Amino acid sequence: MSHRYTCIGVSNYSFNNGIIALREKVCLNAIKARIIRILKLLFLVSVPIVAIWNLFIALVLILFANFKNIKKNLFGKLPLDVPKKSSVGPYTKIYKREDKKLYKIDIYYPATGQAPFPVVIFAHGGGWISGFRNQPNNISWYRFLNYHGFAVATMDYRYGYRYHIRDIMKDYSDAVSYIQQNAKRFGLNPDQVILMGLSAGGHLSLLYATYFSKMDQKEKLRGINAVVAWYSPADLLDIWDMEVASLFARFSTLTVVKEFPKKNRRSYEYFSPISWVSNRMIPTMLVHGLQDTIVPAKSSVKMFKKLREHGVQSKLKLHPTGGHCFEFELKDNFTKKILLQTVKFMKEHLCENVCLNENA
Template sequence: MLKTAIKAFKKSWFFVNKLYLLIPFLYFLVFDFSSAIVGFLVFSFLFLIRILTQKVPLDPLKEFEKRVVVYKKTDVGDLKLDLWYPENGRAAYPTVIYAHGGGWISGFRNQPNNVSWCRYLASKGFCAVSVGYRLGILKSIDEIMSDFSDAIAYTREHADELRVDPDHLFLMGLSAGGHLALLYTAYQTFHNVREQLSGIRGVIAFYAPTNLRDLFEKDSKSFFARFATLLTLRGRPGSIEELYQEYSPIYWLSERMRPTLLVHGKEDTTVPFSSSVQFARELKRLKVPFRFLVHQTGNHTFEFSQKDVKTDWILEQTVRFLRAYLKDRKPTPSLLNEELRKHYEN
């Protein structure tokens, strides 16, 4: 009984959004203003340290060649790509084009957690291309998608110069970045735009919102997720329903969708686990090859905080997915695993 109550409390709005931290802050604000300011600064410092030290548990202890290029000039400055190369000195590498998370309104391409992902991919023989894009604080979702599309086009068009194999490209993203990767692939395959799909072998999305309305459902307890979505799309689902559908990958799925790897923590309180479940169901219905990896106790960004055997296994399975679709073979559709069947039944 107590265990169930504690679990429910950890999923509450109060806990997820860390509102409990306001209690001592408000107390000191009333009775000891200077202590409140010091406490706020200390908490901000510790939070910054946590962000700047996050990395995947299998981050390799070696140096990799890194290159930075400008792929687009905009009104807010140059947009850049960070390219991380493997050690084996090939003329052209299979490449993962990687989009960072941050709710479309925060994050950056060379943030330590993103660097650790790129280093991990490079250690497995892939060139990792980390994409910088404009953020939803000032720009629309359409402009963000335009940046991501232009980054893909630039990588493909400058393949020789960048030592990228244009026939072996993968799109990957975390959270909002996973949304961009899924939306690009689903939209282009739905419309069968072959030029935009050239070389793309598959797509990987970690805990990504596949239907933007899901961020306003009861399973999403994050104020930040809702605020970021409202800011980026400039309105609530009820007032701009068509826009929410237009930028939700699930509405663009077709039997032409590229092979897909979905990864999600079952205890995610930011992007509901059900968002990936529904996407997997549609992929299965359309007979699209896919895999769905689930961390039973994982929350949002679990691979940076839960350094357990399951997390290591998911990272390795991500690489296996990439390697499987390097081969020129006709893939077979994946079946839903027992874990998902139980979820549907419940």
């Protein structure tokens, strides 16, 4: 009996140890699985955080490298001084509500003269990812145009770091339509409208004018007499040329188009004004500095040649020593001359439009 008891006792002991060992193994596996899940979760969370951090660092470095241009863009001033009292405003209007946000237009009026005023719809630059309608350098332009008898309507638009160029163009188009529809109410002449922009803003102005003229959408161009673009990319692919030293230019273009040109060349071509030039294009003035390392001057040269090939009234002014935003830095006579020629170009085409309307 004792022998059998001992055997049974030993068996029970082994069995219990096996259960305990199994439980310990199950617990260890559960702990390992939990640790793995936590590590995976940390990895999934950390990857976008690291990516955002790296993007932030890259952006800071790019902005630091372009500090001179940014400072010039924000705080520059035109070399032709005009009295501050030559301008009245701004008067701020809301032109749309989008994504629970209000988008605004500021209107600046000449201090002298009588309404309705001819109006320049002005789009700021900033690589589609920065800039704002009332930054100091832009106000220098508004006062200059006010002094020469033009009202100025200038808008904010969505930025490319969150939105696509398509969305920004929608904002620009909505702003133009808003001015067209409300011009008389605001003391503006609906038949005397000029589109103008600097850098990325010039790109928006050119793209709007070329696309809707190519599509023969007369209502979109109603009352618009001409377009003026200073140092603007007419062909977005030019930003990726080897001669372009600016990382900011490539970064901002990539940010707003959302793809590299090698992956989607057609998208770059589609949103390039040069792709939409036709013989229906409105008169165009292009200005560029030959030393521009952000947007190469050849972009304006190519655009000018294509406009001429289609019989479009066009003018190109190249500054031999001018870089990007050169009118805020250079004080030479040639820069002043180009500024005055810009106003002359606008007035000439306003006159042509008035004459055509009177003879109709």
